[in-house]
Amino acid sequence: MILENTRFGRVAIEPEKIISMPCGMPGFPGKRRYVVLERPETWPFFYYQSVDDPQLAFVIMDPFLFEADYSVDLRKCIAEMAWTGDGPEALKIYVIVNAADGVPEKITANLMGPLIVNTVRLEAHQMALHKSSYSHRHPVFRKCAA
């Protein structure tokens, strides 16, 4: 299955890797099927490409790469999605990356709304950590170079 995305061209989709989101993404409720696209040229950033809308793709990354102490209480998500019984290794945590300001040095990640992917069931849900102190615009790059 081939999708044509105007931002980065043709994308080959493997049907067995399609992730379903029963609730969709906030702001995009009707788009419920996605794939994670890993490309060497944009690592550590991945595209979370909509299967239903070729023009729609979010940018995601592993939050632990820049925030090693990041912690998410997954119990609510597991209850909402009826994922009880799946081991913790089935769940992969991503955060949504916002590069919309046009300044690559200042891209931010939304630590308040992690995307939880169940890699066994191929389902996903975007959580809202409204009781946490995490920012929705956390800088991905530290102010000083390592």
Place this chain on the structure above:
Amino acid sequence: MLKLTRKVGERINIGDDIVICVLEINKGNVRLGIEAPSRVTILRHEVFERIQAENLGSARGAAEDLGKAAAIWRQKGQE
């Protein structure tokens, strides 16, 4: 939009399994109690709006900027 007037202690049912109760009114603040199944997501609207805005921003970012950000990442050796 449906508009209802309720007193403290009175409730509203939404569908079969959601109940909202007015618990307290104090100096312009209204405290609500919500009973709903665990599969239902309940959020303050501001939180939902922030997450939605970041999703929109993420979907609009330019591919070139992402390529540049990835290059910066590699330079900094943040691995």
